[in-house]
Amino acid sequence: MSKELNILFIPVSAVGHVNGCIGLAEVLIQSGHSVSFAVNHEWKGRLAKYGIREILLADLQNEHGAEHGAQSTKAMAKMMMGLGKDSTPLDKAVNMVTKMGDLFINKIKQIDDLVSGVIASLQPDVLFVDMPFLLPSVVKSGIPWVLVSTANPLRYLNDERTPPPLSESSHLNIYGYPLELDYTDIRPLPPKWYRFDNLKRTEKHIPFNLPIQLMDKPGKLIYFSLGSMGAADVDNMKRLVNVLSKSKHRFIVSKGPLHDEYSLADNMWG
Numbered sequence: 001m002s003k004e005l006n007i008l009f010i011p012v013s014a015v016g017h018v019n020g021c022i023g024l025a026e027v028l029i030q031s032g033h034s035v036s037f038a039v040n041h042e043w044k045g046r047l048a049k050y051g052i053r054e055i056l057l058a059d060l061q062n063e064h065g066a067e068h069g070a071q072s073t074k075a076m077a078k079m080m081m082g083l084g085k086d087s088t089p090l091d092k093a094v095n096m097v098t099k100m101g102d103l104f105i106n107k108i109k110q111i112d113d114l115v116s117g118v119i120a121s122l123q124p125d126v127l128f129v130d131m132p133f134l135l136p137s138v139v140k141s142g143i144p145w146v147l148v149s150t151a152n153p154l155r156y157l158n159d160e161r162t163p164p165p166l167s168e169s170s171h172l173n174i175y176g177y178p179l180e181l182d183y184t185d186i187r188p189l190p191p192k193w194y195r196f197d198n199l200k201r202t203e204k205h206i207p208f209n210l211p212i213q214l215m216d217k218p219g220k221l222i223y224f225s226l227g228s229m230g231a232a233d234v235d236n237m238k239r240l241v242n243v244l245s246k247s248k249h250r251f252i253v254s255k256g257p258l259h260d261e262y263s264l265a266d267n268m269w270g
Helices: 015-030 069-083 089-122 137-142 232-244
Strands: 006-011 035-040 054-055 126-130 145-149 173-175 193-196 221-224 249-255
Touching: 006 015, 006 089, 015 035, 015 145, 015 173, 035 089, 069 089, 089 137, 126 137, 137 221
Parallel strands: 006 035, 006 126, 035 054, 126 145, 145 173, 173 193, 221 249
Antiparallel strands: none
16 A cells, blocks of 8 residues: 555635535545645534544734625625626736735735644645645745646646746646536646546535425426636626526526525526
């Protein structure tokens, strides 16, 4: 049997990033490795059921007193949607990079010393990092690290047709993106990059029964999701709900953080 590795995940402490990393962690744990996550207190008690050791970073608030949990997710969703309101696609991209970039850089500055302490204490064999910008503590540790991308892979593409890429790992880079939606027909897969159709965790602890309102309806059963933040565009979700309401099929819809701001059609549940 190969050596058991002591692995530390350092994800953005947000639903999409952490859940994607859980999917990877489950496979590593099944292979006999020890996995820890460095996350904030929103995740306390939520990872142990997967066999993951929780290392909770101290809560850090901005000068306005950041909210936590569902409220912070809603606030983030509204801010992201506000960046693209009534603007051209190029303006949306520029706003997203500048405003969200500053937000993430400030957060990285806040947590870097904490992560450095975790690395020094845990002494992991390898790091898995799902951050938009590289942590100095990761580089200075000298420990091999794997980049995990749970977002659009184009931001890491070093191509004359795209903006300058974000930093990648010289060791290994992993991303989750469906082949049908990927861009491999117009761009090469860079060296040391590997794609997975998804980074899906196994929710064996939560039983699910088909909602009664969908049981007796005809048609195929389809799961519809735009990711943890894609559904925050309420106007677009209303448009899509209207389109799908005309379908003969049934839909389970991931409504997103602003789920209380719109309703679903009769052939849907979410």
